[in-house]
Amino acid sequence: MDTLTQSQDFSNSELSLESLAEELYNAQSFSKDVILDSYDIDDYDHTQLDSTIDFNKYKIGLPILKISSKGKSHKKKLIFDLARNQIVCGKKKKVNFSEIDEIRVGHKTNIFNQFKSSKNLKEDIESIQQSFSILFSGNLRKTMDFVCSDIPERRQIVSALYHIVQDSKSVNNEYNFVKREWDKIGKDSIDFSTLKKILARLNFTTSDAVLHNLMKFTDANSDYHLDFSEFSNLLKLLRSHPELKPVFYKYNGGNGEWIPIQGMIDFFKYEQNEIWSVEQCRELIKKYHHERLDCISFENFEEYICSEANQANYPHTNTTYQDTSKPLSYYFINSSHNTYLAGHQLKGLSTSEMYTNTLRQGCKCVELDVWDGNDGDPIIFHGNTLTSQIKFSHVCETIKARGFETSPYPVILSLEVHCSVPQQIIMAKHMKEIFGEMLPTPLPDDTKELPSLESLKYKILLKGHTSHGHGNVNLTSSHSNLSTDENGNDDDGAVDLTEYDEVDDVKTSSSSFSLSFGSSSSSKKKKAVKTKIAPELEEIIYLVSHGFKSGNTTKELPSFKIHSLVEEKVKQLVQSEPREVVEASQNHLLRVYPRGTRFDSSNFDPMPGWSIGCQLIALNQQTSSEPMWINDGMFSDNGGCGYVLKPPCLLPGECETYDPTSPERIKSSKYSRVVVSVISARQLPKYTKSTKGEVIDPYVTLSIVGTHFDQKIEKTKVIDNNGFNPHWGEEFEFPLYNSQLSMLLIRVDDKDKVGHNRIGHHCIRIENIRPGYRILKLKNNFNRTIPLANLLCKFTFVE
Numbered sequence: 013m014d015t016l017t018q019s020q021d022f023s024n025s026e027l028s029l030e031s032l033a034e035e036l037y038n039a040q041s042f043s044k045d046v047i048l049d050s051y052d053i054d055d056y057d058h059t060q061l062d063s064t065i066d067f068n069k070y071k072i073g074l075p076i077l078k079i080s081s082k083g084k085s086h087k088k089k090l091i092f093d094l095a096r097n098q099i100v101c102g103k104k105k106k107v108n109f110s111e112i113d114e115i116r117v118g119h120k121t122n123i124f125n126q127f128k129s130s131k132n133l134k135e136d137i138e139s140i141q142q143s144f145s146i147l148f149s150g151n152l153r154k155t156m157d158f159v160c161s162d163i164p165e166r167r168q169i170v171s172a173l174y175h176i177v178q179d180s181k182s183v184n185n186e187y188n189f190v191k192r193e194w195d196k197i198g199k200d201s202i203d204f205s206t207l208k209k210i211l212a213r214l215n216f217t218t219s220d221a222v223l224h225n226l227m228k229f230t231d232a233n234s235d236y237h238l239d240f241s242e243f244s245n246l247l248k249l250l251r252s253h254p255e256l257k258p259v260f261y262k263y264n265g266g267n268g269e270w271i272p273i274q275g276m277i278d279f280f281k282y283e284q285n286e287i288w289s290v291e292q293c294r295e296l297i298k299k300y301h302h303e304r305l306d307c308i309s310f311e312n313f314e315e316y317i318c319s320e321a322n323q324a325n326y327p328h329t330n331t332t333y334q335d336t337s338k339p340l341s342y343y344f345i346n347s348s349h350n351t352y353l354a355g356h357q358l359k360g361l362s363t364s365e366m367y368t369n370t371l372r373q374g375c376k377c378v379e380l381d382v383w384d385g386n387d388g389d390p391i392i393f394h395g396n397t398l399t400s401q402i403k404f405s406h407v408c409e410t411i412k413a414r415g416f417e418t419s420p421y422p423v424i425l426s427l428e429v430h431c432s433v434p435q436q437i438i439m440a441k442h443m444k445e446i447f448g449e450m451l452p453t454p455l456p457d458d459t460k461e462l463p464s465l466e467s468l469k470y471k472i473l474l475k476g477h478t479s480h481g482h483g484n485v486n487l488t489s490s491h492s493n494l495s496t497d498e499n500g501n502d503d504d505g506a507v508d509l510t511e512y513d514e515v516d517d518v519k520t521s522s523s524s525f526s527l528s529f530g531s532s533s534s535s536k537k538k539k540a541v542k543t544k545i546a547p548e549l550e551e552i553i554y555l556v557s558h559g560f561k562s563g564n565t566t567k568e569l570p571s572f573k574i575h576s577l578v579e580e581k582v583k584q585l586v587q588s589e590p591r592e593v594v595e596a597s598q599n600h601l602l603r604v605y606p607r608g609t610r611f612d613s614s615n616f617d618p619m620p621g622w623s624i625g626c627q628l629i630a631l632n633q634q635t636s637s638e639p640m641w642i643n644d645g646m647f648s649d650n651g652g653c654g655y656v657l658k659p660p661c662l663l664p665g666e667c668e669t670y671d672p673t674s675p676e677r678i679k680s681s682k683y684s685r686v687v688v689s690v691i692s693a694r695q696l697p698k699y700t701k702s703t704k705g706e707v708i709d710p711y712v713t714l715s716i717v718g719t720h721f722d723q724k725i726e727k728t729k730v731i732d733n734n735g736f737n738p739h740w741g742e743e744f745e746f747p748l749y750n751s752q753l754s755m756l757l758i759r760v761d762d763k764d765k766v767g768h769n770r771i772g773h774h775c776i777r778i779e780n781i782r783p784g785y786r787i788l789k790l791k792n793n794f795n796r797t798i799p800l801a802n803l804l805c806k807f808t809f810v811e
Contacts, residue, residue, distance in 0.1 A: 046177045050117035050170070052413075053141055054163075058115075058171040065172050067092070074169070078102070079157040083126030090158065092172070097180055099146070099173070101156060107148050109180035114147040115170055120413075121145045122363050123157045125406050142166050146173070147365075155365070194240055201237035210243075215698055216250065216736030217707045226250075250737050251694055253314050253804065259283060259785070260310050270307040273297075284784035317785055318694075318802065324786040325648075325776055332419065332651040340462040341571070341599055342663060343655040344622060345424065346647040347377035349605050349630035352392050352402060353613065364402050364410045370633050371414045373795060374647050376654035377424040377475075377603075377628050380407060382431055382439060390435045390442075404439060408446045415472070419653035422468040424555065426603070426630070427476035429545075436546035443552060447472045451552050455572045461599055462571045465655055475555040475574055475603075479545055555601060563592030566600050574601040578608075579616040582626065586672060586720075590624045594667045597625030605630045615639035622646070623672040623719045623753060625662045636793035638757065642717055644795055645755045645775025659752035672719040678750040682779050682811065688714055688756070689743045689806035690728050696735040696760060696771055696790075696801050708735040708762035710771060712803070716746045716778075718754035730763045735771075754778040758803065760790060772798050783807050 048058055073089035078101055080086060091100040098106050118140045119128060128136075144166055145157045160166035197206060204227060211217065218226075230246040231238060238246065263275035271279065273293045280288040294305050300312035308316075316322060348370050352363065367378055382404055385391040390404035415423040431439060443451065450472040455462075560566065560575040563585075577585070582604050585593050593602070604621040606614075615637050618629040631643055650656050660680050661670040670678065677684060690712050698708055712728040724746050731738035748754055757775045761768040772790030788803045 046112055046174065047114040048170075048174055049114065049120065053118040054167070056167050058167065058174050060171070061175050062168060062171055065168055067094075067172065070169075070172060075161075076101075076169075077159040078105075079123050079127045079159065081123060081126075083123060083129065085127070085159065090169070092176060094176070099156075101158075105156065107146070107156065109177045111148045112146050112173075112177045112180075115174060115177070116145045116147065117141075117143070117166070117170060119143055121147070121155045121157055122365060122402065122406075123155055125364070125403065127157070144170050194243065201235075201239045202243065203237055207238060207243070207246075211736070212707055214247075214736055215696060215707055215734075217733045253318065253692060253694075255691055255739060255741065255804075256314055256317060256785070257310065260313055267307065269310050271313060272307045276308060284782070286782075286784075318787050318804070322785070322787055324774075324782060324788050324805070324807070325780050326782055329649050329780045330651055332653045334650045334655075334657040336421070336466040336655075337464050338657065339571075339599070340422075340465055340468065341597060341601055341627060342658055343465060343627060344629075344646060344658060345377050345601075345627045346373075346375045346643070346654040347424075347426075347603065347628040347630045348375045348633045349379055350381065350613070350632060351375075351378040352381065352407070353632070353634060364407045366634060367407055367410045368414045371411070371423070372417055373633065374418050374652045374654045375633060376419075376421060377426060377630070378411065379426045379428060379630065380404070381428040384431050384435050388435065388438070390431055390439050405442045405446070408442055411472070412446055412450070416470055419651070419655075420469040421465055421653055421655050422471040422473050424473045424475055424628070427474060427553075429476060429549070433544060433546045436549045440546060440548040440552060443472075443474070452554055454551070454554055455570070457570055459571045462601075473554045474552055475557065476549070476553045477545065477557045478550045478553050560602075563589050563594075563596040566593075566596035569600065571599045574603060576603045576605060577621075577626070579604060579606055579621075582621045582624070586620050586624055590672050591667070591670065593624045593626075594662055594670060597627065597662070598664060598667070601628060602626040603628035603630055606632065617717075618643055618646070619717055619719070619753070619755075625658065625667075627658075636795070638759075640795075641757060641759075641773050641775045641791075642755055644791075645757065645777060648775075649777055649780060661750065661752055672750075675721055675749070677748075678752065681748060681751045683748050683751040683809045685745060685747055685810040686716075686751075686756075686778060686781075687743060687745045687808040687810075689808075690714070690740045691785075691804040691806060692737065692739040692741075693760065693803045694737055694801065696738070697792075697798055698735065698762075707733045708769075708771065709733060709764070710735055710738050710760055711763055712740065713759050713761065714744055714746075715757040715759075716748070716754055717757055718748075718778075719750050721749045722751075722754045735762070748778065751778045756781065758788060758805075760803065772801055774803065781807050781809075783809050 050056070050058060070090070070092035071094065073091040076088055076090045077085045078088040078090075088101050093100050093106075097109050099109060099112070100106050119125070124143065124145065139159060141163050142160045142165075143158065144160070145155050147155050158169075160169060194202075194210075202210070204224065207227060208217075208220075208223060211223075226246060226249070227236075227238060228234075230242050230249065232242055259279070260271065263279045264271045265275050267275075273290055276293045276296075277288055277290070280286040293308075296316060297305050297308050297312070300308070300315060351370050352366055370378060380392055382390050382392055385401075385403070391401045392404050392407055393401040411423060411425070429436060429439070450470060452468070452471050452473065554572065555574045556572055558569065558573040558575060560577060560581075566573070566575065596602075602621075602625065604618075604626050606616055610616075610632070613632040613635045615631045615635055617639055618631065619642065621629045629643065631640055633640060633643075646656060647654060660666045661678055666680055693710065693712075696708060696710055709730050709732050711730040714726045716722055716724045726744040726746075728740045728742045731740065755775055755777055757773065759773040760771040762771055770793070772792060774788040774790055776788075785804065785806050788805060789797045790801045790803060792798050
């Protein structure tokens with residue numbers, strides 16, 4: 013039977029003639045405001061629209077200097093095509109206003125760095141103040157970079173562009189977008205066949221009989237055509253949730269289409285596990301209508317259930333609510349591997365923009381792979397590969413500017429140093445000049461506990477190798493960029509701190525892979541080149557890399573010693589000495605990185621590392637995949653600040669009895685079972701950006717991700733030809749052994765003939781989920797909320 017006919021009853025629905033913008037779209041679900049970065053260049057307020065701006069000249073085109081990807085300047089014409097909602101510069105360069113994420117004033121992109129290098133510009137203040145860039149296209153962060161004729165012109169252009177982009181991201185513009193789609197038809201009304209085509213573009217199809225009934229129901233003047241207002245009401249009807257009516261009628265006390273305040277209080281208590289006062293209920297009613305303050309209508313009840321206020325996570329998790337007075341080692345830390353890469357490990361693009369993007373996503377540990385530059389200035393790239401190169405100093409400037417935008421808590425720089433001593437000295441000079449007092453004084457040798465997270469606000473912590481207790485330090489040669497200890501434990505640092513002179517060129521870290529030896533199956537051992545580390549660099553290292561031998565050995569080391577473990581080693585430790593590693597991680601940091609053969613920048617499951625207390629799971633954050641979704645689910649907690657307090661099972665007091673491989677339920681686990689009812693979804697996007705093609709056939713996959721026994725996957729049925737308002741109504745039960753570490757990963761896919769296409773996902777910590785009827789916003793591959801798309805579920809927990 014058709015999904016729509018199962019869930020819709022047209023006879024009792026009351027349609028409102030309120031505007032599409034207000035009724036059909038939720039402003040909070042659209043892209044965030046455009047970022048305007050001008051504070052350090054110009055105190056001019058670009059957010060205040062200059063009344064003297066002549067928009068006609070932008071429609072015609074304004075002469076401007078555009079900087080090419082090679083750092084060369086070219087005269088172009090800049091056009092604001094308001095009819096097509098695009099900015100145009102040149103014959104091929106077109107960007108939709110709504111795709112612009114950020115406007116930067118000054119020289120703040122890779123392209124401007126190349127421009128400065130090609131022009132030998134050091135501190136050309138005039139050029140900086142006349143320049144601006146726009147950034148767009150999600151994670152890859154493409155740019156268009158311009159130099160204006162003078163500062164007033166730059167101010168006017170940036171101000172005009174800011175307001176146009178803001179409008180393009182607003183509710184009213186989304187309304188206008190729908191109307192423009194309507195206007196493409198070129199008529200004041202549409203007939204049945206046209207309606208069918210438009211709905212298919214919106215990802216909805218149904219039988220002709222049902223669609224005829226829909227059209228008849230919304231055709232107010234019975235002329236067998238729909239005008240825009242009637243079409244708007246039809247969309248509103250399709251977006252409604254009649255599946256909520258049973259629970260609505262359960263608490264309405266026989267009052268028809270209204271729930272009285274006492275019924276609201278009972279609903280929140282028994283369904284949502286929330287205590288609401290009479291006054292709170294009245295405030296909620298008042299938010300939606302003013303006619304009656306003693307009850308809520310179904311329409312308003314439905315609107316609340318599907319609103320931002322009723323999302324699945326507890327609201328306090330959107331803030332930094334956890335105790336920040338604990339030692340740094342008590343927190344999971346959002347971490348990145350090969351941060352500079354935008355793609356492939358061997359031939360991808362290196363860009364400082366990846367640091368900006370990663371830091372803004374809440375990452376607090378980034379990696380810098382540093383090599384000798386031909387001009388005597390250190391560079392960052394994936395050594396001995398075909399990846400592009402960027403200046404070390406440019407990356408440091410980016411980190412200083414962007415490192416604390418999401419939170420004030422420390423940023424850790426994982427330094428992979430492959431430089432000669434002279435360029436190590438230049439490295440240290442750059443960092444001292446750029447970071448200044450952000451670099452804390454290294455800790456004394458007898459340190460038994462790391463400083464608190466709170467005390468390290470706005471600090472840059474350098475992780476790297478020193479010669480402490482080792483005499484000369486071995487820097488690996490260009491033929492082998494990895495050291496191993498006698499246990500075969502990989503350390504992806506560039507410095508060999510073991511007491512042995514041999515390294516294994518077969519076991520390679522993906523942060524130091526050499527093309528010349530990538531296909532070798534030889535197990536011969538190469539001698540590392542002995543080189544002194546520059547004292548100037550050594551004296552500012554805060555977290556000292558050290559080869560891992562065992563958890564018990566680690567406990568005897570000073571707390572500033574940090575281990576880097578390859579993903580396979582962590583899996584071994586989970587089985588061989590989980591308790592010892594958990595105890596070691598209470599006063600020491602442990603970092604986990606991908607195996608060297610992940611050339612495509614794929615990722616590994618972060619849960620094994622978290623389950624034994626490893627704080628830094630270094631993922632290829634440029635790659636959208638389930639490990640990154642799980643990582644996002646963990647670090648969306650605590651306000652997305654980049655630090656999440658470990659659960660009690662990993663901290664003193666409870667860790668003594670904790671074993672992640674045990675089938676016994678953890679005593680401090682909050683829940684023993686969770687039941688998830690997947691009810692319905694609204695306005696799921698098509699797999700591609702195109703509005704053409706087949707309507708999707710969506711289904712939902714639910715996964716519990718946790719310790720060894722908290723692993724289970726369930727799937728719903730496939731709903732054919734309906735991405736607009738699919739209804740499942742299926743219930744799944746998951747046992748929980750350790751809800752402290754468990755995550756719920758939900759993904760929505762489109763079933764097709766050859767497999768499936770990813771539509772969206774949502775990941776959340778189990779103990780952060782509110783019971784009851786809740787909305788989950790779906791995210792896309794760029795970790796951004798998909799406009800309008802959501803999933804309605806009911807959660808029931810058993811303690």
